[in-house]
Amino acid sequence: MDSISQSVAESLSASYLALARAYALLAERDKAEIACNSAIDFAKRSKDALGKGDSAADDHRKKGKDSSDGRRTESNIVYRRHRLSEIETEAWTIKEIVSKPNLEEASNPRHLARRLLLRLHVLVGGGTTDSESSGRTSPFDGAKGPSIQSRLVNAAYFSYGLDVVLKRMKFAFETEKRSLRKRDCNRILGVVGLQGGIVHDAGELDFRRIFHAGIGKSRSRKRSKKERPIEVELGSGFGDWIVKKAMASPEKNFLAVELRADRVGQTFARTTILSSCSPIENLCSVGAEGSSFLSENVTNESLSAVYINHPEPPTQTFGAEMGHLETIMNGDDEPAHMVGSRTIIAAALCLTKTSESRLVIVTDNKWYGRLICATLVRVARENSQLLFPVDLSEFNYRTIETFPIDSTGNNSIGLFEGQPDENIGYSKEQLSRDGASYFDRLWRSGGGSHAERRSRFIIVMARAPHL
Helix, strand or coil, X not given: CCHHHHHHHHHHHHHHHHHHHHHHHCCCHHHHHXXXXXXXXXXXXXXXXXXXXXXXXXXXXXXXCCHHHHHHHHHHHHHHHHHHHHHHHHHHHHHHHHCCCCHHHHCCHHHHHHHHHHCEEECCCCCCCCHHHHHCCCCCCCCCHHHHHHHHHHHHHHHCCHHHHHHHCCCCCCCCCCCCCHHHXXXXXXXXXXXXXXXXXXXXXXXXXXXXXXXCCECCCCCCCCCCCEEEEECCCCCHHHHHHHHHCCCCXXXXXXXXXXXXXXXXXXXXXXXXXXXXXCEEEXXXXXXXXXXHHCCCCCECEEEEECCCCCCCCXXXXXXXXXXXXXXXXXXCCCCCHHHHHHHHHHECCCCCCEEEEEECCHHHHHHHHHHHHHHHHHCCCCCEECCHHHHCCEEEEEEECCCCCCCEEEEEECCCCHHHCCCHHHHCCCCCCHHHHHHHCCCCCCCCCCCCEEEEEECCCCC
């Protein structure tokens, strides 16, 4: 099998896995099992071809070619083999789940339709962090509640299978639709018992109703004066980290925010079917760019924590030069990256004004950690009383570097090193080997040329000072 065929086999394995998820959601056992078997078969073929790639990398080195090219080749092989192993693992898991007797109950059409509308909220599609997108106006800027509601229903209907589920409920429009108008969306919401929608007039999602509304056997919860805390992970990827956290913390609600549509769908599928046929009720999958979502679709002072785990750096080495960081701290242009000042400010405004409300950032790239610290200094200088640094040294984290906010030196942002634990909001399940994130498993397999395999660099900010 040549390299092109290897790539095709890899793509087919991912495609068949996506089909397996869809068939499992619809309780089509036989089709799900066939799709799983195909995903496993093509993943194995692709991994076998990558084995030949290892030999090619060795030949590359022996011939004395550019060592950086050789390292890139090796790193790519490690990453792709790991991705294929993840596909195999999930396919075997789905095979096991579709063999269970209560699959049809979890896939009741009305229950599934409500879940698609209450636990999946897709505001944008695609996936980029380039300089244009970071400053680009969102297609939802200025859009009010009815427009946002229509976009959410359209996304679920045309991109995530709501149309198929509604047909199983014997609901269909008289003519084929290329887009749903407001009245069409209202009909769908009425059919599944969500009259009035789930979006406030100003465009913020009504998470109070979203999490109180019942799905399937879970009845609507009575509204109490004391609401469950809501925690968010920005850039949630495949959902590994936040799914484990939601399962470990049923007393809280969670939002998994991810830009890439395929990853949003995978997280939704995991919470619906892959959790041993016991869907997670306290987690919503959100397809959106982080800063736009927080600033436009989340009510101010409504979140208790915002987590950003292993964000993608603008480059692997930006942040190594102190001169670059000083220009950022002094207010000059920032490189485009996920944890820019716009995202930090939006996250801060959404946090409740208490010392317990936290912005927690974890990275395996020390240079990127330094860039984030410099960006936080910039935000603190331009927006006093917005965020306050948390000293993690009292929890036995090692101080790597401090970045002064003012000339006194008494107030500074700290970059700390250590393993994330319960002191920064990680659950015990997330600390175990099985509960590790996708990135932790990748590093164990040998990936990440500019990342620390063991060390994690951590920055924590509070919304109010600790008294």
